Amino acid sequence: MSFRSVFIAVTVAFGLILGAFLVNRARPQVETEQPTADFVLASGKCAECHARLQYSVVHEYEMSAHAKRGVNCLDCHQAGQGQQKKEHHGFVIATHLTAGNCRGCHEGIYQEFLRSRHAAPSWAAIYGEKGLTSDQVAFSEQYQPGGTKRPPHPFVAAEGASAMASGCEQCHSIGKPNDDGTIGTCTDCHARHTSSVALARLPTTCAQCHMGPDHSQIEIYDESKHGVMFAAQEKLLKLDANPRTLSTRDMFVPTCATCHMSGINGLKVTHDPSERLSWYLADAVSSKRPNYLRAQANMKQVCEQCHTAALIDRVYTQAEQVVASTNTKVLAAKDIVDGLHKDGLLSGPPFSQPIDFTYFDLWHYDGRTSKHAAFMGGADFVQWHGNYGLLEKTVELRHQADELRRSHEAHK
Ligand code: HEC
Ligand code: HEC
Ligand code: HEC
Ligand code: HEC
Ligand code: HEC
Ligand code: HEC
Ligand code: HEC
Ligand code: HEC
Numbered sequence: 001m002s003f004r005s006v007f008i009a010v011t012v013a014f015g016l017i018l019g020a021f022l023v024n025r026a027r028p029q030v031e032t033e034q035p036t037a038d039f040v041l042a043s044g045k046c047a048e049c050h051a052r053l054q055y056s057v058v059h060e061y062e063m064s065a066h067a068k069r070g071v072n073c074l075d076c077h078q079a080g081q082g083q084q085k086k087e088h089h090g091f092v093i094a095t096h097l098t099a100g101n102c103r104g105c106h107e108g109i110y111q112e113f114l115r116s117r118h119a120a121p122s123w124a125a126i127y128g129e130k131g132l133t134s135d136q137v138a139f140s141e142q143y144q145p146g147g148t149k150r151p152p153h154p155f156v157a158a159e160g161a162s163a164m165a166s167g168c169e170q171c172h173s174i175g176k177p178n179d180d181g182t183i184g185t186c187t188d189c190h191a192r193h194t195s196s197v198a199l200a201r202l203p204t205t206c207a208q209c210h211m212g213p214d215h216s217q218i219e220i221y222d223e224s225k226h227g228v229m230f231a232a233q234e235k236l237l238k239l240d241a242n243p244r245t246l247s248t249r250d251m252f253v254p255t256c257a258t259c260h261m262s263g264i265n266g267l268k269v270t271h272d273p274s275e276r277l278s279w280y281l282a283d284a285v286s287s288k289r290p291n292y293l294r295a296q297a298n299m300k301q302v303c304e305q306c307h308t309a310a311l312i313d314r315v316y317t318q319a320e321q322v323v324a325s326t327n328t329k330v331l332a333a334k335d336i337v338d339g340l341h342k343d344g345l346l347s348g349p350p351f352s353q354p355i356d357f358t359y360f361d362l363w364h365y366d367g368r369t370s371k372h373a374a375f376m377g378g379a380d381f382v383q384w385h386g387n388y389g390l391l392e393k394t395v396e397l398r399h400q401a402d403e404l405r406r407s408h409e410a411h412k
Contacts, residue, residue, distance in 0.1 A: 046072075060192075065195060075105075077094060079093065083101075097192075112271035113186070114139070117147060120144075120148045126164060127152050127153075129149065131176075131177045171208070171209040174188045196240070201258070203227070213385070215368065223377075230253045247264065258302065261273060264302065265305050275298055276295055276299040281323070284367065286327060315375070322370055323374070329394065330363045330367050337355065361389075362389070362393040366390045369385050
């Protein structure tokens, strides 16, 4: 081979390399960035493509326990039983995922979740039995009597479908019946791709729904000593500790999850928060739950990991006195409203008279809040957002009832 042809070959080769380099440099940076080798191995094609399209989705997944354990995109995104299939760039995926896409690997947890009020009763709180099969209702009623066998909430008719879809359902669809026959979603607490226990243990996660004047759990927690300590010491806690070995060395300040779900220091972890609740505090007039004694023992056992019995018994004794006193106050208001109904002075549909709202706010805002706060350390909510409101609305309710009777007499 002559010197001339070697020279041409080298020049052309160099030109090609330089050209490729320049072309590559001109491409947007996101196109040249590849996921790490381990990560492509674990998740293959989907990640390669989607890292360019939605970096956030892939990055959240990359940080998850699933990625570390080799659970890949398709493990969740393949169509499960009863799910609609869709051709997708050489794969078949499901278009909509549910708890059904998690249960294959977490069946025990799904079963616990199914027994809880986060499942069917959450949905039935809005729509009653509508959308649930008779088997689903029968199953849930075994564990949550009266939770699903009930009529739709009067607000469904009074406020209309769009208010339900963008309001109530956003929180209550945690227990929505899915087309594939399963119930609910796991991702409200774990997110779709993070799949993290650390996220689920944060108070703000529960506070997506547990907030506002009718269930002020986050506001109560934030003002409690527990909430204050959490704000001060969050960075010292091991929020991502393994649930099976979680101890007070990892979590020495409790969050919502610690008291209602975690298995701290070897206690039983649960996806059914009812297991530790002894009263129906959300009801207008609270009664004891069927599992009152067992539930109270379960919760007190959690407190005992950090406190002495004297302190715990004091909290429970005082809180149960608030429950009794709130019941008396709500029953007195209820008597007045029942009297009006009996005498034919309130004959319209629900929520058509000002007094309907006074009574509803009295128990649904003030009554509930006083009871919740007494158990969870929120003095301001027992008093100013609780008992004070109960007193004020009782006076207002009496006044409205008197007016109704007077105007009725005048029109006779
Ligand atoms: C060649 C690139 C490519 C590959 C490979 C790919 N996707 Fe996609 N994916 C897309 C594009 C583009 C869209 C948005 C348009 C669409 O819906 O097709 C999308 C949309 C999606 C959606 C939303 C669909 C919807 O209807 O809401 C999901 C979920 C999804 N992909 C998951 C996956 C999974 C899981 C894999 C691997 C099994 C995968 N993708 C492989 C390019 C890709
Ligand atoms: C732990 C299960 C799980 C894994 C693993 C998983 N996903 Fe998802 N993904 C979900 C769920 C649940 C949704 C919500 C689907 C729905 O709206 O019904 C979702 C939604 C998506 C969407 C639509 C996002 C949006 O906001 O529009 C894309 C795209 C997607 N996943 C891609 C991927 C890719 C790529 C991977 C792997 C790198 C992956 N997923 C791994 C559970 C998972
Ligand atoms: C293919 C099986 C598989 C599927 C499908 C699956 N997981 Fe997992 N999941 C696992 C494995 C394996 C682990 C790791 C268990 C361990 O480390 O002990 C895990 C761990 C977890 C953890 C604990 C993470 C941590 O930080 O310790 C959560 C939470 C979780 N999964 C939620 C989900 C949710 C929600 C879905 C559905 C959207 C889902 N998983 C779907 C197999 C799966
Ligand atoms: C911000 C989230 C959120 C919205 C919006 C919301 N709820 Fe709730 N709801 C909750 C939470 C959380 C509880 C649990 C309260 C408790 O146990 O203390 C609850 C409790 C209930 C209860 C009492 C529990 C039961 O099963 O009887 C009913 C009834 C109810 N909601 C109906 C509705 C209706 C109807 C709407 C819309 C008009 C609605 N909720 C809007 C979060 C929400
Ligand atoms: C109300 C919020 C909530 C919902 C809904 C929820 N989880 Fe969890 N989950 C948690 C919390 C909190 C923990 C951590 C408990 C602890 O502190 O140890 C957890 C822990 C887990 C773990 C780790 C358990 C272990 O022993 O390693 C898995 C897996 C898991 N959840 C899967 C699911 C699945 C599957 C669903 C749906 C059927 C689901 N979760 C629904 C809050 C939730
Ligand atoms: C997506 C909304 C949502 C999230 C997130 C959520 N919850 Fe709930 N929760 C509800 C609804 C709705 C109810 C009321 C169910 C009913 O009784 O109708 C409820 C009820 C409860 C109850 C009362 C159960 C009973 O037996 O009366 C407890 C306790 C509870 N949730 C704890 C938690 C904890 C702890 C977290 C965070 C780890 C959490 N929730 C996250 C919506 C949510
Ligand atoms: C220190 C432990 C502790 C913490 C932290 C805690 N709770 Fe509670 N919670 C309780 C106790 C105790 C009760 C009353 C139990 C009973 O009925 O016997 C209760 C009651 C409730 C109820 C009322 C259920 C009903 O019957 O209406 C809900 C809902 C709830 N908590 C949610 C939360 C949420 C959300 C957080 C975090 C923002 C939280 N809790 C933080 C101990 C705790
Ligand atoms: C994971 C540990 C932990 C758990 C579980 C726990 N607490 Fe606490 N609690 C604390 C810490 C830490 C403080 C702040 C102690 C201090 O002032 O040094 C505290 C403070 C309190 C206080 C305020 C004491 C005062 O006089 O300032 C009360 C009351 C209380 N807890 C009640 C309870 C009850 C009731 C339960 C169970 C329903 C419970 N706690 C569960 C850690 C915990």
